[in-house]
Amino acid sequence: MESLSREDGTTLHYISLGQGEKTLVFLHGWTASVREWLPFASELAQNHRVVCWDARGHGAHTYQPDSETSLPAMATDLESLLTHLNINDAILVGHSMGALTAWEYIRQYGQQRLAGLCLIDQSPKLVTDQHWSHGVYSNFDSQRNQRFLQRLTEDFPEAVLELIGQGMNLRSRQNYEQNSRGFQQMREYLEQLPGALLTRCWDSITQQDYRPVLAAIERPALLIYGDQSQFYSAELQQWVHQQISGSELHIYENSDHSPHLWHKERFIYDLNRFVDAL
Template sequence: MTHFFADDGAKLHVKISGEGSPIVMLHGWTSSSQEWFPFLTELNKRHRVYRWDARGHGGHKQDVKTPPTVERMARDLSDLLDHYGLEQVTMVGHSMGALTLWQYIRDYGTKRISRLCFIDQSPKLLTDADWGHGIYGDFNGEKSQEMLGTLNDDFAEGVLKLTAFGLNARAREKYLAGASGWERSRSALRAQDPGPLIKCWESLTKADYRDVLASIDVPSMLIYGGESNFYRTETAHYVADRIPNALLQIYEGTDHSPHQWQRERFVRELMAFIEQPPQAV
């Protein structure tokens, strides 16, 4: 693992592997660069892959006081591109990573981006009377405040409950049954520093990128779970209808991490998408 320094002095960890055109892969909230490890064998045959641990993530202690807001992470992404001199980059963002990309596009545009892949995310997490495509289709400001209280009381359990008591019935059943996978997740979450991650969550829930979607002028592929914990397929179609010429893939039977449940399909479709000539996308 190597690192680079953001413009505020923060030391950010990144793993780099493979040779070829660059791919930057941005993980979800509470996750790390390890999220992308299962895809490296194939991706590294043709691409140089950059996988960071976002600020406040990956188990690394924060060495500056700047909180990991989505705006700050977008600036960190710009700093990463500057540090490694990257141009014509394929960027892949899952969940929080997708929000980071939308913020980056708002702040910096798409001139350094060749392709975009967004995985299972809404441009606005909180719902209201005029917006029903956020978390669960029913997660308003009041419920968001309740969630913050839960995170402050017991961070690990709050994250697990957010995932378990959503739209995916199997997740709820496995959580209630105390399945081994949930126990491993609980242990991993308890090993993290909750303070920065809670600040990050507050930032994510305040964001609204609906206006950004129509401005995306590079080829984009969208991947959504057919049984996502958080979003119905209507959310996927909303995003696809607003990003010009977006390619939408619904992975039936998968949750908020469709790429993890259908790994061979994901890496195959991502590589095919990257390698298509622009006019064919």
């Protein structure tokens, strides 16, 4: 992996593959890493330049205990990475937290460096209230979020598994209740992560409201959602589609919060077609 040092002492790690007229910049989800995109990167790099990073606080790297892990800091990192690599035609591909990072980037830096967006299974506001029901579970208010933050400090791995396993996807609920091999492997993975840094990251994530950003997006946008997401409703999918003018919405069947992983070939096809049309 290549690296880029930031002014606050944080080192960003990334991979860069391929060549092409457009550059796909992949932004992973919370608790994930560059590995989320490895199944796609090499194939997409046959026709495009591909850049994938480990967001600060993520990946198998050493971070200082007081490292900043907020979304605004990640957006600043992204601007520095685009500058460092001289990228002025980026298609940001953001899954979950990666979509939030893309929206925060637009809020801070605008869309001048962007050619398009691909946003995967995310809401612009995770915490619900009396005026907003399209966040996590469609019922995740500030009090529930505070309880979750407390749970993260008590037992980070199990709290994350509970968030996944107690969501709206029946298959995930059953696998969590049965402590399936998949959940055992996730637990083993989560135990290796810097829980305190990622807890602060979640706190930053749930403080954000990107609803005003969506209506201001002028670049072409490809939206991909799972029809059985653990976290987000069909109403949220349509709401985001309506807010981003001219956006293209794909709903992948039999898919959870990571529809691109359930339908790898379809995702590559849809993304290639979207990029070729820009």
